[in-house]
Amino acid sequence: MTTPVLEVRGLAYAYPDGHQALFGVNLHVHQGERVALLGPNGAGKTTLVLHLNGILTAGAGSVSVSGLPVTEPNLMEVRRRVGVVFQDPDDQLFMPSVRADVEFGPANLGLRGAALEARVVAALDQVGMLDFIDRPPHHLSFGQRRRVAVATVLAMEPEILVLDEPSSNLDPASRRELADIIRSLDVTVLMVTHDLPYAYELCPRSVVLSDGVVVADGTTREVLTDDALMSAHRLELPFGFDPRTIPTP
Amino acid sequence: MHVPDGFLDAPTSIGAAVVAASGVALALRGARRELDDRTAPLAGLVALFIFSTQMLNFPIAAGTSGHLLGGALAAVLVGPCTATLSITVVLLVQATLMADGGITALGTNITLMGLVGVWTGWLVFIALRRVLPKRPLWVVPAAAVAALVSVPTAALAFSLLFDVGGTVDVPFATVATTMVGIHTLIGIGEAVITALAVLSIVVVRPDLVHGARPSLERRTLTIREGVSA
Amino acid sequence: MGAGHGHHLHFHGHSPVHHLPAHLKLLALVGFVLTVVLTPRTAFAAYAVYLLLVLVAQRASRVPFGYFAKRMVVEVPFVLFALLMPFVATGPRVDVGPLRLSEHGLVGGFALLAKGTLGVMASLVLATTTEPRHVVAGLERLRLPGQLVQIMGFMVRYLEVVTGELSRMKVARESRGFRATSVRAWPVLATTAGALFIRSYERGERVHLAMLSRGYTGSLPVTHPATATPAQWRVAGMLPAAALATLLVVVTR
Structure with a gap:
């Protein structure tokens, strides 16, 4: 088998305040996969995400990205390979204009001039936000800000895109537009979400994280129809949504 | 206490600007120790926090109200170097975006509030922390006293500057008694509000209070069984 | 002290003042205020000219004067301080109506009020015509650390x-x-x-x-340094130049 894009082994972590969030996580994601990471609040999903690009350092265990271990000397390359889109676009868009924000990542990689401009234009075009390039981020709608947040990461040409709750706070139209964008991207995706229909729609495979360990891994259809698993980990399908009656997307 | 343009003569303003620039340069170096490369975003948000609490009006009586100055509070919450940087930036924003405090008096204002206000508060705080019990909650009274001392001390520093470089001849004793008197009253309010604010933070997130960090402890990891994904 | 305003710090517009690069406006502000600060306190005519100049700049910005005037309340605490001066300053006294005031304090109080007010007005011309993010970029251009x-x-x-x-x-x-x-x-x-x-x-x-x-290592990459044309330099230079000329006329006479 080829080297996985993402390989997590025995990962454990406790925050400086003493709270332990991860208790030995194992996870593999292969190239071209779209995987949903499901789990109740406080399961450790965000903590896991922060290990994938080396923001948090494993207390025990290891993470590697396309074979490259996530360690101090590799951080810059790891952060280019792993693009994390955070839940609140206001946290991600910290620069004074859309252009400056999308430039931030590739400029840190050393790009300047025409090459930089080309990256910025391409990334904004992929999310349909090219017309807003000179706007300040706080003048955009929430859905537009989320799309620009995705572009800031795409501009770094990552190998894996990690999305933290991509559909949260989006109105139905924005939610649909974002799904179309995600489907159009030729990149491996790990999507952390509570939105089970969204996971079903976009991700063939799902992994369930609960109390800091992986408790299930299978096709999204299998996971969502395993009633015992679902109720044991506080996962609930929204009213009226039944994966058994919906054809596999 | 924002000094406007033309309040102090040129030599005094320049002297204060030199003091402010050196102090801020030292704080820039020190803040890297307090926060490493988190300095810029965190100091930015802390500056915004101080700016916002200065807009939070605390009613006193009969329709009058006051607000927090925040020097001692900032020092206790994020450490004195980051506090100096945050207050410097608050003053910079107030001078350039709100015309609050003269642009040629920036050095004076940074010296008074960003250096004297913050560091007096911090020194009082660590002196008290040394003699008080080593528990997170004891930072609350220490922060209150730090705020109580820091505000009139900054007012005294202003009176000294006005004596050296004031453009009007007023006896030092008159300025000092008036300024220190008024600011002792303000300091009491500042102390109470600082204490209440620190208390509300230290009970939920003691790890965020810089001044409480020496009294926190570390824990160890456990491993549980799961499936391999 | 009175930081009573929220976030509507800048008044959107397209006047020539709005279009000047922020770093030039900052330099013009400092130049103008320095001139005002250095003006002898009894040069009443000079202060009148400065007031006229700053009002011309204000009108050129096409920011409604009412909005502008409301923002001047930041000055109030020091207006009170300046008004106290005639009562507490030393030196010979003069009778003004029923009050015995310090002559020195009257002049000093006037100068405080005049310089402070002109400083506030000039700063507000900058603040009302420049987006906050552009002020930051301007300060960066002026080599703020x-x-x-x-x-x-x-x-x-x-x-x-x-x-x-x-x-x-x-x-x-x-x-x-x-x-x-x-x-x-x-x-x-x-x-x-x-x-x-x-x-x-x-x-x-x-x-x-x-x-x-996204690869941050401690400093922000500078990708688009701000630039200014000679024409913009000339426009921005008008206010401090006119003030300086006024000061020179007053001092040399």
Whole structure:
């Protein structure tokens, strides 16, 4: 088998305040996969995400990205390979204009001039936000800000895109537009979400994280129809949504 | 206490600007120790926090109200170097975006509030922390006293500057008694509000209070069984 | 002291003053205010000319004067201080109506008021015509240390986000019947400040994580340095140049 894009082994972590969030996580994601990471609040999903690009350092265990271990000397390359889109676009868009924000990542990689401009234009075009390039981020709608947040990461040409709750706070139209964008991207995706229909729609495979360990891994259809698993980990399908009656997307 | 343009003569303003620039340069170096490369975003948000609490009006009586100055509070919450940087930036924003405090008096204002206000508060705080019990909650009274001392001390520093470089001849004793008197009253309010604010933070997130960090402890990891994904 | 304004710091417009690069406006402001500060306190005519100049600049900005005047309340605490001067200053006394005032204090108080007011007005011409983010870029162009530029950049970027949080917290307090009328409200307001600190700090941390995730190593990449044309230099130079000329005429006469 080829080297996985993402390989997590025995990962454990406790925050400086003493709270332990991860208790030995194992996870593999292969190239071209779209995987949903499901789990109740406080399961450790965000903590896991922060290990994938080396923001948090494993207390025990290891993470590697396309074979490259996530360690101090590799951080810059790891952060280019792993693009994390955070839940609140206001946290991600910290620069004074859309252009400056999308430039931030590739400029840190050393790009300047025409090459930089080309990256910025391409990334904004992929999310349909090219017309807003000179706007300040706080003048955009929430859905537009989320799309620009995705572009800031795409501009770094990552190998894996990690999305933290991509559909949260989006109105139905924005939610649909974002799904179309995600489907159009030729990149491996790990999507952390509570939105089970969204996971079903976009991700063939799902992994369930609960109390800091992986408790299930299978096709999204299998996971969502395993009633015992679902109720044991506080996962609930929204009213009226039944994966058994919906054809596999 | 924002000094406007033309309040102090040129030599005094320049002297204060030199003091402010050196102090801020030292704080820039020190803040890297307090926060490493988190300095810029965190100091930015802390500056915004101080700016916002200065807009939070605390009613006193009969329709009058006051607000927090925040020097001692900032020092206790994020450490004195980051506090100096945050207050410097608050003053910079107030001078350039709100015309609050003269642009040629920036050095004076940074010296008074960003250096004297913050560091007096911090020194009082660590002196008290040394003699008080080593528990997170004891930072609350220490922060209150730090705020109580820091505000009139900054007012005294202003009176000294006005004596050296004031453009009007007023006896030092008159300025000092008036300024220190008024600011002792303000300091009491500042102390109470600082204490209440620190208390509300230290009970939920003691790890965020810089001044409480020496009294926190570390824990160890456990491993549980799961499936391999 | 009175920081009573929220976030509507700049008045959107397209006047020539709006279009000047921020670093030139900052230089013009400093040049003008320095000239005012250096003017002898009895040069009453010079102050009249300065007032005229700053009013011309204000009208050229096409920012409504009412909006501009309202923003001048930041000056109030020091107006009070200046008005005290004739009563507390030393030196010979003069009778003004029923009051015995210090002559020196009258002149000194006038100078404080004049210089302070002109400083506030000139600063407001900058503040009302320049977007906060452009002021930050202007200061960067004027070689303010990079760390301070970054700190100020973040403060300005999140100004509306945090004032928004603050006003939502106020709505939440008031929806539950809370009204801040006396000292008894302090614990609630201080708790609000505490909560605001926790939120601000946590946002600071999240922003930092987002920056690290995109390869931040401590400094912001400069990709588009601000530039100014000679014509813009000339426009921005008019205010300080006219003020300086006034000062020279007054001093040499």
